Amino acid sequence: MDTIRKIVFNDLIEIIGLEKKIFDDSWSSKIIQNQIKNLEAINLAVIQDSRIIAYIFSRIYVDFIEIERVGVIKSERRNKVGEKLMKELENIAYLKKKRKITLEVAENNFSAINFYKKLFYKKDGIRKKYYKFDNQNALLMSKELN
Numbered sequence: 735m736d737t738i739r740k741i742v743f744n745d746l747i748e749i750i751g752l753e754k755k756i757f758d759d760s761w762s763s764k765i766i767q768n769q770i771k772n773l774e775a776i777n778l779a780v781i782q783d784s785r786i787i788a789y790i791f792s793r794i795y796v797d798f799i800e801i802e803r804v805g806v807i808k809s810e811r812r813n814k815v816g817e818k819l820m821k822e823l824e825n826i827a828y829l830k831k832k833r834k835i836t837l838e839v840a841e842n843n844f845s846a847i848n849f850y851k852k853l854f855y856k857k858d859g860i861r862k863k864y865y866k867f868d869n870q871n872a873l874l875m876s877k878e879l880n
């Protein structure tokens with residue numbers, strides 16, 4: 735059975751490997767290290783047979799949480815793993831009395847946009863040429879937690 739737990743420093747090497755497989759614009763080891771060490775973050779992993787199959791990185795702000803990254807290994811996609819991670823993050827955010835989750839997603843990342851829409855995230859606007867990697871616009875989305 736899959737379990738969800740907080741990401742710890744020992745996960746660093748495994749996450750660096752997954753990040754390269756999941757994202758074309760993968761974060762550097764240093765950025766991942768800082769994210770894991772950041773106390774103002776909620777970082778969660780889904781574990782299957784002692785391996786990480788998905789993770790989410792987010793930052794805590796005064797009255798909202800911002801999702802930085804959510805990724806699932808290819809072989810486990812469309813199995814509701816991503817959905818479970820998002821719901822766990824939303825539960826933790828709610829317990830921390832944060833009532834909003836925000837995120838940015840590349841305008842051409844149709845699967846991720848669909849994924850967020852399915853979870854009731856709404857479009858707030860567009861940030862032009864936000865992604866330096868390929869000049870893509872970012873779609874700004876958010877969800878109120880009630």
Ligand SMILES: CC(C)(COP(=O)(O)OP(=O)(O)OC[C@H]1O[C@@H](n2cnc3c(N)ncnc32)[C@H](O)[C@@H]1OP(=O)(O)O)[C@@H](O)C(=O)NCCC(=O)NCCS
Nearest residue numbers: 803804805806811812813814815816817845846848849852
């Ligand atoms: C986006 C991502 C995290 C979704 O994770 P997942 O575990 O496959 O998603 P789920 O199985 O929980 O999907 C839930 C719903 O989202 C939507 N969805 C997910 N993937 C989709 C796809 N490829 N195409 C269309 N809709 C999709 C569907 O409505 C799906 O429900 P359904 O399967 O009943 O139709 C995953 O595709 C991924 O890791 N992508 C690469 C990294 C990325 O782009 N991350 C987001 C930007 S940081």
